Amino acid sequence: MASAAAPPTSLSLAARAATRAAAAAAATPLRRGGLAAACQPAARSLAFAAGDARLAVHVASRCRQASSARGTRAMATMAKKSVGDLTEADLEGKRVLVRADLNVPLDENQNITDDTRIRAAIPTIQYLTGKGAKVILSSHLGRPKGVTPKFSLSPLVPRLSELLGIQVQKADDVIGPEVEKLVSALPNGGVLLLENVRFYKEEEKNDPEFAQKLASLADLYVNDAFGTAHRAHASTEGVTKFLEPSVAGFLLQKELDYLVGAVSSPKRPFAAIVGGSKVSSKIGVIESLLEKCDILLLGGGMIFTFYKAQGLSVGASLVEEDKLELATSLLAKAKEKGVSLMLPTDVVIADKFAPDANSQHLRFLMVGWGWTLAQILLLRSMRPWIQHRQSSGTGPWVFLNLTSSL
Secondary structure, X not given: OXXXXXXXXXXXXXXXXXXXXXXXXXXXXXXXXXXXXXXXXXXXXXXXXXXXXXXXXXXXXXXXXXXXXOOOOOOOOOOOOEHHHOOHHHHOOOEEEEEOOOOOOEOOOOOEOOXXXXXXXXXXXXXXHHOOOEEEEEOOOOOOOOOOHHHOOHHHHHHHHHHHOOOOEEOOOOOOHHHHHHHHHOOOOOEEEOOOHHHOHHHHOOOHHHXXXXXXXXXXXXXXXXXXXXXXXXXXXXXXXXXXXXXXXXXXXXXXXXXXXXXXXXXXXXXXXXXXXXXXOOHHHHHHHHOOOOEEEEXXXXXXXXXXXXOOOOOOOOXXXXXHHHHHHHHHHHHHHOOEEEOOOEEEEEOOOOOOOOEEEEEHHHOOOOOEEEEEOOOOOOHHHHHHHHHOOOOOEEEEEOOOOO
């Protein structure tokens, strides 16, 4: 990096001293934040699309690279654009593709048993329709293998219509001529729900051609699916290459604002809880948190990779064999940085993954060969300590990342 130009020779010594003092004062917040002086220009120019699926991890990664020692705090300024920045002039008559997370639980009769995710999407949809936009709603439901009737989004239409106060239209496909006709007929302020986007294998593969066809239905894009924003799929990342502007919805924006603030300047002791089935999908999160937290608790299927890396038997449970060395290195890094990396001690084992399975609750080291570790009782031994510390006002300050494989 080139050094700053020297001051003019005609500048007086007093003026030069004042210039140096002003420069030092301007740099102080960055130094206090743990950001090296050499990275200051990069920090000023660091900007991310509001719908970027890996925003928080990417920011933390940049900050971590600039930090020189354990305990420093790195800050970065992010340029984000939210749906709230769009005016009626921007939206009236425009076709807006909204990626929401409507992955709600259904019972055997296809009735919604918890509409929390639908209700969370309503503010963004209502804002857009209130400004005269034509909303094209996209979501997934479950993990279908191709077109699977039980994973259709049709059961969501009545509840969506009730909450929005308008009749939501439903498409029987995601792309294609029939969908295009429905979009063309959509009035200002109308809402069209596309079919389950994961009925197309191209969605999870982030296929560019599929993403382009999906994007061609709209004029701009809003990502409000916080639960799936970490995945680079066609409806979350691919479409942003073809639609501008691409902005965050109110739910996604709220979560990002909270996340950035919580991680950048936490109360201490700072405890983080990370869950998920695979270590490979959490590498960035774990490495970032090791730079910031005092206690890191891991749960979910990923823990078996950590246990096997330590030479323990995990029965028939999920293990990423190619990530054993990575798990070992993360355990070593935690020890090096003085972070208490904690794994569950209590488990429920079962002979199969089914409601009628034979199961038993036991300590992890008692697990026998051939059994599946079906459920992790992550906070069994930690919960009383956490509740006591929080009620007494002495911590720990807990950050939760319990995203499983969606």
